Amino acid sequence: MDFTLTEAQRELAALTRKILDSSDTPWLDLVKSGVVPEDPAELGVLEQCSVLVELGRAVSDVPYLPTAVAAAALAEFGTPEQRRFAPGTVLSVALTESGGVLTTVPFARTASAFLVARGDEVLLVDANQLEITPQELVDGSEAGTFAATGGDVVPGLSPDWLITRYTLGLCALQLGVTERALELTAEYARTRVQFDRPIGSFQAVAQRLADAYIDVAAIRLTLWQAAWRLSEGLDAAEEVATAKFWAADGGHRVAHTAVHVHGGTGIDMSHDVHRYFTAAKRNEFELGGATAQLLKLSATW
Numbered sequence: 001m002d003f004t005l006t007e008a009q010r011e012l013a014a015l016t017r018k019i020l021d022s023s024d025t026p027w028l029d030l031v032k033s034g035v036v037p038e039d040p041a042e043l044g045v046l047e048q049c050s051v052l053v054e055l056g057r058a059v060s061d062v063p064y065l066p067t068a069v070a071a072a073a074l075a076e077f078g079t080p081e082q083r084r085f086a087p088g089t090v091l092s093v094a095l096t097e098s099g100g101v102l103t104t105v106p107f108a109r110t111a112s113a114f115l116v117a118r119g120d121e122v123l124l125v126d127a128n129q130l131e132i133t134p135q136e137l138v139d140g141s142e143a144g145t146f147a148a149t150g151g152d153v154v155p156g157l158s159p160d161w162l163i164t165r166y167t168l169g170l171c172a173l174q175l176g177v178t179e180r181a182l183e184l185t186a187e188y189a190r191t192r193v194q195f196d197r198p199i200g201s202f203q204a205v206a207q208r209l210a211d212a213y214i215d216v217a218a219i220r221l222t223l224w225q226a227a228w229r230l231s232e233g234l235d236a237a238e239e240v241a242t243a244k245f246w247a248a249d250g251g252h253r254v255a256h257t258a259v260h261v262h263g264g265t266g267i268d269m270s271h272d273v274h275r276y277f278t279a280a281k282r283n284e285f286e287l288g289g290a291t292a293q294l295l296k297l298s299a300t301w
Contacts, residue, residue: 009050012043016054027062031088036064038087040071045165045231048072049172049223056176056283059275061141063107065169066092069162070115074124077157082124085112093117093162094148095287108132108144116148117159123151139278164237167244167287168230171223174247174283178216178254181276185209185258188265205261212257215250222246238300245293248284255280 005013016035023029030036035051037043043051048068055064070091074083085091092111105114109132116123125148132144186209189200199205223246226239255277259266266273288296 005046005050009047012047013050013054016051017057020054020058020060026060027064027090028088030062030064036067036088040068040075043068045168045227048169049227052169052172053176053179056173056178056279057180059139059177059180059279061139063090063092063110065166065173066090066106066111069093069165069169070113072165073115073122073154073157073162077154077161078124079155082152082154089113091115093166094146095159095163095166104135104137104143104145106137106141106143108146109134109142114148115154115157115162116151117162118148120158122154122157122159122162123148124154125151137282139275139282163287164240165230168223168226168236168240170283170286171219171226171240171243171247174251174280175216175219175223177276177279177283178212178219178251181254181258181273181280182209182212182216184273184276185212185261188262199261208257208261212254215246215254218246219243219250238297241293241296244288245290245297248288248293249290251280251284252290255284 012035015033016030019029019033019035020026027036051068052065055062067090070093071085074085074091090107090111092105092107092114094105094114094116105111108114112127114125114127114130116125129150130146130148132146135143135145137143186200189205189209190198192199200209222239222243226236226243229236229239258273259277262271262273265271266277268274284290
């Protein structure tokens with residue numbers, strides 16, 4: 001298999017990065033530019049992951065992941081009435097972890113509707129039917145919780161379909177987060193001088209950066225392997241769990257390396273490194289950390 005991105009995917013990623021670098025209203029501009037397309041079927045899994053990597057690199061707080069997953073689900077399984085949402089409408093998903101506990105729902109206060117996993121079904125619930133309790137996630141982005149009642153069943157859509165694609169999206173975000181965190185840390189190690197030498201010349205620092213490079217490479221490889229299988233309509237449960245393991249386990253090490261190499265700067269909440277650390281920790285644990293993924297994999301053997 002060839003994991004080389006197509007020219008269209010590279011251009012999509014470049015456009016996303018350009019918008020995130022220059023726009024004061026990134027969500028609106030992503031919609032206007034077609035990165036959030038009118039027809040969700042226009043962008044497949046690989047294209048969505050290309051966008052999500054860039055969002056991770058920028059630690060951008062836009063509702064792309066839940067909206068893309070929900071829109072793709074409705075496009076494939078929804079009735080004509082359930083596909084009524086205009087392009088750019090914020091959608092979100094309410095998923096459950098092992099044990100059936102409802103997770104905190106991202107962008108709960110801005111979403112117009114939610115896909116809610118309940119038992120073996122997924123229901124479409126309008127926001128105006130819910131009483132939402134606002135919350136703030138560890139990275140500062142808005143979220144909320146609610147008790148979903150009512151809603152319309154989306155025929156043929158299973159919670160596993162949503163969880164698989166949302167988990168893959170978290171892996172893509174984590175790749176972008178860790179890639180950029182490593183770049184920032186390597187640059188700091190080249191320019192920060194101690195004892196008349198750049199700290200990157202010290203063996204202990206160089207070894208941690210080398211280990212982080214390997215972790216990022218593993219996150220990248222397992223992400224694209226899982227994304228390719230999903231894009232080809234193949235079973236990808238094990239590959240997605242493997243990708244999430246590396247996103248969690250490798251992401252943990254990269255995030256801590258970034259903080260430790262930056263020293264006191266790394267724990268300054270006003271510094272960019274703190275944003276990457278908190279984003280990496282959220283991506284690490286959302287929908288199950290490294291141990292949860294190993295348990296999933298062991299159950300299939």
